[in-house]
Amino acid sequence: EDQVTQSPEALRLQEGESSSLNCSYTVSGLRGLFWYRQDPGKGPEFLFTLYSAGEEKEKERLKATLTKKESFLHITAPKPEDSATYLCAVLRSNDYKLSFGAGTTVTVRA
Amino acid sequence: DVKVTQSSRYLVKRTGEKVFLECVQDMDHENMFWYRQDPGLGLRLIYFSYDVKMKEKGDIPEGYSVSREKKERFSLILESASTNQTSMYLCASSFVQGSPEAFFGQGTRLTVV
Numbered sequence: 001e002d003q004v005t006q007s008p009e010a011l012r013l014q015e016g017e018s019s020s021l022n023c024s025y026t027v028s029g030l031r032g033l034f035w036y037r038q039d040p041g042k043g044p045e046f047l048f049t050l051y052s053a054g055e056e057k058e059k060e061r062l063k064a065t066l067t068k069k070e071s072f073l074h075i076t077a078p079k080p081e082d083s084a085t086y087l088c089a090v091l092r093s094n095d096y097k098l099s100f101g102a103g104t105t106v107t108v109r110a
Numbered sequence: 111d112v113k114v115t116q117s118s119r120y121l122v123k124r125t126g127e128k129v130f131l132e133c134v135q136d137m138d139h140e141n142m143f144w145y146r147q148d149p150g151l152g153l154r155l156i157y158f159s160y161d162v163k164m165k166e167k168g169d170i171p172e173g174y175s176v177s178r179e180k181k182e183r184f185s186l187i188l189e190s191a192s193t194n195q196t197s198m199y200l201c202a203s204s205f206v207q208g209s210p211e212a213f214f215g216q217g218t219r220l221t222v223v
Contacts, residue, residue: 032210043114043200043214044153087153091210096141096160097168098212100153 133201
């Protein structure tokens with residue numbers, strides 16, 4: 001069974017204080033690993049897809065990286081508007097269904 | 111931009127009522143999904159559909175059914191709503207081939223009283 005574990009559960013940062021979120025996974029035959037951002041009361045917003053170990057993607061202050069066992073979401077010099085829950089999900093080859101982690105809730109204080 | 115639209119943001123229904131949640135996507139995606147999201151339990155897949163009139167059970171299908179009569183529309187039906195179905199319901203869609211990422215709607219917060 002696919003397993004996706006995110007850590008930490010919650011992260012409180014000062015504005016400008018860079019940090020990383022972890023997503024470790026076990027899946028047989030990874031088709032893709034996905035990062036989403038979710039604001040309270042809203043649906044998840046797609047951020048990145050990573051396909052293979054060594055791949056990196058960037059968007060504004062966010063950078064996602066992938067190894068064979070885990071992915072990191074680095075937040076560089078965060079701002080209060082980066083406060084959200086960040087979800088990680090994996091998709092197995094020849095499958096349709098995403099397996100989600102429980103998420104990391106990030107709070108950035110001004 | 112991909113758009114997945116759920117018919118309601120908030121719904122309040124009574125126990126025993128039949129409830130319909132509608133979802134429409136405009137990207138010609140083959141796959142469509144219904145999840146529910148609860149604190150501490152994360153996103154759990156209820157049903158998904160990979161083609162018109164095709165459906166498969168997800169992890170928690172009990173008490174739910176679905177309908178997909180047209181490619182762009184996927185409906186979730188609560189046959190007889192119960193209080194333990196109070197939750198945030200999320201619809202998503204994705205391609206079968208090509209880019210595999212799923213795009214989500216804004217969510218429906220359903221309260222069953």
